[in-house]
Amino acid sequence: xxxxxxxxxxxxxxxxxxxxxxxxxxxxxxxxxxxxxxxxxxxxxxxxxxxxxxxxxxxxxxxxxxxxxxxxxxxxxxxxxxxxxxxxxxxxxxxxxxxxxxxxxxxxxxxxxxxxxxxxxxxxxxxxxxxxxxxxxxxxxxxxxxxxxxxxxxxxxxxxxxxxxxxxxxxxxxxxxxxxxxxxxxxxxxxxxxxxxxxxxxxxxxxxxxxxxxxxxxxxxxxxxxxxxxxxxxxxxxxxxxxxxxxxxxxxxxxxxxxxxxxxxxxxxxxxxxxxxxxxxxxxxxxxxxxxxxxxxxxxxxxxxxxxxxxxxxxxxxxxxxxxxxxxxxxxxxxxxxxxxxxxxxxxxxxxxxxxxxxxxxxxxxxxxxxxxxxxxxxxxxxxxxxxxxxxxx
Numbered sequence: 001x002x003x004x005x006x007x008x009x010x011x012x013x014x015x016x017x018x019x020x021x022x023x024x025x026x027x028x029x030x031x032x033x034x035x036x037x038x039x040x041x042x043x044x045x046x047x048x049x050x051x052x053x054x055x056x057x058x059x060x061x062x063x064x065x066x067x068x069x070x071x072x073x074x075x076x077x078x079x080x081x082x083x084x085x086x087x088x089x090x091x092x093x094x095x096x097x098x099x100x101x102x103x104x105x106x107x108x109x110x111x112x113x114x115x116x117x118x119x120x121x122x123x124x125x126x127x128x129x130x131x132x133x134x135x136x137x138x139x140x141x142x143x144x145x146x147x148x149x150x151x152x153x154x155x156x157x158x159x160x161x162x163x164x165x166x167x168x169x170x171x172x173x174x175x176x177x178x179x180x181x182x183x184x185x186x187x188x189x190x191x192x193x194x195x196x197x198x199x200x201x202x203x204x205x206x207x208x209x210x211x212x213x214x215x216x217x218x219x220x221x222x223x224x225x226x227x228x229x230x231x232x233x234x235x236x237x238x239x240x241x242x243x244x245x246x247x248x249x250x251x252x253x254x255x256x257x258x259x260x261x262x263x264x265x266x267x268x269x270x271x272x273x274x275x276x277x278x279x280x281x282x283x284x285x286x287x288x289x290x291x292x293x294x295x296x297x298x299x300x301x302x303x304x305x306x307x308x309x310x311x312x313x314x315x316x317x318x319x320x321x322x323x324x325x326x327x328x329x330x331x332x333x334x335x336x337x338x339x340x341x342x343x344x345x346x347x348x349x350x351x352x353x354x355x356x357x358x359x360x361x362x363x364x365x366x367x368x369x370x371x372x373x374x375x376x377x378x379x380x381x382x383x384x385x386x387x388x389x390x391x392x393x394x
Contacts, residue, residue, distance in 0.1 A: 021215060021359035023208045024189040025351055026200035029344070035098035035193030037091040038348035039109060040356045042186040044085075044218040044286065052177045054165035059177045060087045061122035066115070067108035076101040078108075082160035085218050085286040086356060087182075090345050095194045099203060102191065106207035110184055116171045123166055130163040137391060140231070141239035141294070144389035148229040149243055184208045186216060190351030190361070192344045215356055218286030229389040237276060238392030240295040240302045242309065243283075244383040250289035252357070253367045254379035255282045258316065259291060260333045261376070265312050266295070266305075274301035284357060291383055302390045310386065317380035320373035334368050 043056050060080040071078055076093035089109055093101035133139045143161070189208055191200050233239075246255065259280040266278040277296040282289060295305045321329065341347050341364060354361050 021188075022355055022361065023184075023187070023210075024191075024204040025355065025361045026191045026195060026197050026204060027347070027351060028195050028197055028200075029193055032193040032344055033095070034344050035093045035095055035102075035191070035195055036344035036348040037093075037098075037102050037105060037189065037191045038345065038352040039089040039106070039187055039189045040086050040349075040352045041089070041109070041182055042086055042215050042217060042286075042356075043181060044186070044216045045181075052173060052180075054162035055169050055174055055177050056087060056181065057082045057160055057162070058119070058122060058126060058166045058169055059174050059182065060089070061126055062114055062119045062174055063109050063112075063178065063182065064089065065118045065122045065125075066112050067104050070104050071101055074101050074104075076105075078105055083284070084160070085284045086353075088349060088352070090349065092345055098193065098195060099199055102203050106189075106203070109182060110187075110207060114171070114175050114178065119169075119171050119174055123169070126166050127163055130161065130166075133161075134163075137233060137235045137237065137239050138294070140233060141241045141389060141391040144229050144231050144391055145241035145243060145292075145387070148387050148389045188215065188352050188355035190348045190355065192348040192351065214359065217357075228387060231389070231391050232394055233391045235392055236299070238297045238299055238302045238390060240293075240297060240306055241389045241391075242293040242295075242306065242386040244291040244293075244313065244386045246289045246291065247382050247384055250282070250284070251375060251379050251382070252282055252284070252289065253371060254375040255289065255291060255382075256337075257330070257333050257371055257376055258379045260336060261316065261329060262291075262293070262309065262312055264329075264332075266293075266309060274298040275305055293386075297392075299393050302392065306386075306388060313380050313383055317377060317383070320377045323373070326373040326376070330368070330371060337364060337368060 041060075043053065045053060057080075060082065064078045064080045067078055071091070071093075074093065074097040076091060076097065078089060078091045081088045081090070089105070091101060091105040139161070184207060187208060189204055191204060259282055263278060263280045266272075266275065266280070268275050268277060274297055275295065276298070277294075279294045281292055283292045293309055295302075295309070297305045320326070341350060350364060351361050
């Protein structure tokens with residue numbers, strides 16, 4: 001199936017079904033020592049208008065800055081993270097003050113007016129971070145992959161790294177973007193920790209309301225014919241970035257297991273002296289997804305490293321892993337996932353993203369318990385040929 005037909009099928013399925021969507025959840029943990037609130041907001045542009053998308057990180061950071069002082073007084077703190085399909089806000093608060101902190105935090109995201117000096121603080125923080133990252137091989141390799149996928153690093157569904165746009169933005173532009181994109185109807189939220197559900201539910205309901213329609217997700221346009229990209233850089237290593245687009249609706253749980261297995265296979269070892277590091281993750285672009293791989297290799301090692309990864313995907317797609325091998329893999333993956341979810345903020349983010357992409361919350365143990373060897377095989381088979389960007393010495 002072509003990428004165009006797969007995206008068209010997703011659009012038609014969404015238009016036909018439009019199921020009710022759970023927007024928020026409270027997950028009490030009586031023995032917890034901190035409270036975390038995660039809010040995920042869709043960055044999809046309004047119909048027919050994608051202007052201002054490069055300003056989304058600046059808008060999100062401005063919202064966090066608007067609540068910084070009030071939250072600090074309570075011993076709480078808020079952060080934000082930009083992703084291709086969404087912006088995630090996270091609040092960490094002490095159990096004694098979580099309700100007041102949550103109310104301040106949610107009001108800052110959805111209701112508070114924005115002062116010019118607040119935006120300037122946010123702009124300065126983002127530009128300083130971008131300056132630190134500028135010129136690093138990993139940033140260059142990721143930008144090269146975005147160019148291979150979308151035509152330019154700023155042409156994706158959300159330009160999470162766009163310092164030139166942040167530098168030139170006006171307060172009026174940022175305020176307009178906030179009022180058009182950062183809306184309760186585009187958001188999901190999860191509250192985790194030693195909380196009382198009777199107090200938590202009204203706080204979340206007041207901020208997000210009872211809207212039941214599905215979240216509007218971005219539908220990014222990949223290039224009609226994405227091409228591999230090779231770029232020279234004066235580095236001592238070669239960086240290879242790969243994106244395996246997923247055909248059809250992504251099975252993100254099985255894709256997560258697949259990413260874990262590929263990372264195991266590609267883990268640096270004495271038998272692979274040309275491979276220094278490898279990172280693999282599933283990235284959602286909205287209604288679509290891709291399995292993203294990042295390889296750090298010795299100069300001249302890109303062809304072997306990329307070939308090893310592609311062969312492993314082909315092998316996993318050809319036949320299910322035998323029962324004992326799959327059971328052992330699933331045990332290792334379960335342990336890794338539990339470690340990833342060890343903090344309340346990680347559990348809150350996981351729950352908010354479940355609501356965002358699936359419309360309902362299922363506990364991690366329940367999702368892991370339903371994984372099978374055949375789902376792993378089908379996840380590998382759902383990957384298209386990768387788009388590759390390589391950055392390194394001649």
